[in-house]
Amino acid sequence: MRCLVTLSPLENFSSDIVYKHDVQGLIYSLLDKREYKWLHESKHFKFFCFSDIFPSDDFIIGKEKHFIISSPSKKFINDVYYSIRRKNVVRLGNCYLKIVKVKKFRIKLKNRFITGSPVVLYKDNRKNIYFSFKRDGDIDFFLKRLKENAVKKFNAFYDDEYNLEEELFDKLQFNKEVAVKNRKIDKEFIVIGSLWRVLEKFNINSWDKKFYRFIMDAGLGEKNSFGFGFINPIL
Numbered sequence: 001m002r003c004l005v006t007l008s009p010l011e012n013f014s015s016d017i018v019y020k021h022d023v024q025g026l027i028y029s030l031l032d033k034r035e036y037k038w039l040h041e042s043k044h045f046k047f048f049c050f051s052d053i054f055p056s057d058d059f060i061i062g063k064e065k066h067f068i069i070s071s072p073s074k075k076f077i078n079d080v081y082y083s084i085r086r087k088n089v090v091r092l093g094n095c096y097l098k099i100v101k102v103k104k105f106r107i108k109l110k111n112r113f114i115t116g117s118p119v120v121l122y123k124d125n126r127k128n129i130y131f132s133f134k135r136d137g138d139i140d141f142f143l144k145r146l147k148e149n150a151v152k153k154f155n156a157f158y159d160d161e162y163n164l165e166e167e168l169f170d171k172l173q174f175n176k177e178v179a180v181k182n183r184k185i186d187k188e189f190i191v192i193g194s195l196w197r198v199l200e201k202f203n204i205n206s207w208d209k210k211f212y213r214f215i216m217d218a219g220l221g222e223k224n225s226f227g228f229g230f231i232n233p234i235l
Contacts, residue, residue, distance in 0.1 A: 001070070001071060001072070001073075001074050001077040001104065001105075001106055001217060002068050002069065002070045002077065002104065002105055002106070002107065002217070003068065003069045003070075003077050003080055003081050003084075003102065003103070003104045003105075004066060004067075004068050004101075004102070004103045004104075004105065005066065005067055005068070005069065005084060005099070005101075005102055006064055006065070006066050006099075006100040006101040006102070007064065007065045007066070007090070007097040007098065007099065007100060008061075008062065008063075008064050008065070008097060008098045008100050009059040009060060009061055009063070009065070009095070009096075009097050009098075010061065010089070010096045010097060010098055011059075011061065011095065011096065012058070012059065012060050012061055013058070013059050013095050014058050014059070015053070015056060015057060015058050015059060016181075017093060017094075017095070018053065018059070018092045018093055018095065019093065019181070019182050019183045019184075020180065020182050020226050020227040020228075021182055021183060021184045021226065022092045022093040023050055023053070023067065023092065023227055024050075024225060024226055024227065026090055026091070026092060027048070027050065027069060027080060028040065029090075030079070030080050030083035030084050031079055031080070031083070032079070044156070045153050045156050045157070045218075045224075046224070046225040047071055047072055047073055047076070047153070047157055047218050047224075048069065048070065048071035048073070048076055048218070048219075048224065048225055049069075049070050049071070049117075049217070049218060049219030049224040049225070049227065049228075049229060049230045050067055050068060050069045050070065050117070050227045050230060051067050051068040051070075051116035051117055051227070051230040051232075052067070052116060052117045052227070052230070053065050053066070053067045054066055054067070054116075059095065059097075064100055065097070068116070068230070070216075070217040070218075070219070070230065071217055071218065072157060072213070072214050072217045072218050077104055078104070081102060081104045084099060084102050085099075085102050087099055107216075107232075107233060108233070109204070109209060109212055109213050109216065109233065110233035110234060110235065111200060111201045111202065111203070111204050111212075112198055112199070112200045112201075112233065112234040113196075113198075113199040113200070113216070113231040113232060113233055113234060114196065114197060114198065114199070114231065114232050114234050115175070115194075115195050115196045115199070115220075115229075115230065115231055115232075116230040116231060116232050117193075117227050117228055117229065117230040118178050118180060118191075118193025118194060118195055118228055118229075119146070119193055119194050119195075119196065119220050119221040119228065119229045120191055120192070120193040120221045120222050120223045120228040120229060121142060121145050121146060121149070121221050121222055122222060123136060123141075130191060130192040130193070131145070131192070132177065132192050133174075133177050133194060134177055139172075142194075143167065143168060143169070146168055146220060146221060147164060147167070147168040149220075149221060149222060150164075150168060150211075150215050150220065151163065151164055151211075153214075153215075153218055154211055154214050154215070154218075157214065157218070158214075162211060164208065164211060168201070169199045169200060169201055170200060170201055170202045171198060171199075171200040171202070172196060172198065172199055172200070173196060173197040173198035174194065174196060174197070175194075175195040175196055175197045176194070176195050177192065177193070177194050177195075178192070178193055178194070178195060179191070179192050180192075180193060180228075182226070191223065191226075191228065193221075193228055193229075198234070199220075199231065215231070216231060216233065219231070
């Protein structure tokens with residue numbers, strides 16, 4: 001399930017000063033602190049994702065901006081939706097924006113996807129080293145870890161023992177690798193991820209549809225709750 005948020009800046013400011021952590025902070029502010037206390041404290045999967053803000057240029061008064069929040073949890077999206085509808089103005093970092101429109105919706109499962117934010121995987125999470133195609137160049141490692149992560153997330157959410165026998169995707173069309181600057185508590189850091197024009201599964205069997213619907217809303221790879229790994233079906 002998804003929630004589209006449309007915002008209008010109340011001042012002009014550079015897109016460089018709005019970080020993914022600011023968007024995550026906005027989402028957290030929309031949730032009941034007691035009910036979702038576990039979400040703030042958990043170091044495990046959080047089962048939501050969000051897109052990059054689009055269009056990606058600077059924030060200009062009168063020019064609308066959008067982002068999409070997705071989750072396999074209908075309750076999570078409903079809670080975000082009804083909470084943000086009660087607000088007139090929200091803050092991203094130190095910048096204020098007017099709420100123009102909020103819409104919740106479902107999308108049909110397709111077999112072709114495009115990334116709406118970079119897909120991130122750790123090469124070594126103990127050393128905080130991200131996988132990089134420029135440095136590591138190992139597509140087999142990338143696909144293996146991507147599949148393992150997706151299956152583990154699915155089983156954690158549904159308390160299942162599902163196993164995908166085939167490859168996660170049969171055809172991939174690479175776009176580019178990106179280094180995304182983020183800031184948390186005045187500390188700046190870089191996250192490396194990849195953007196894809198096409199992630200295609202030639203044939204999604206009926207027993208695998210639930211799994212592909214899940215990753216479509218939970219996100220691919222790691223750091224989904226920081227807005228990485230958001231994917232859209234290609235209609």
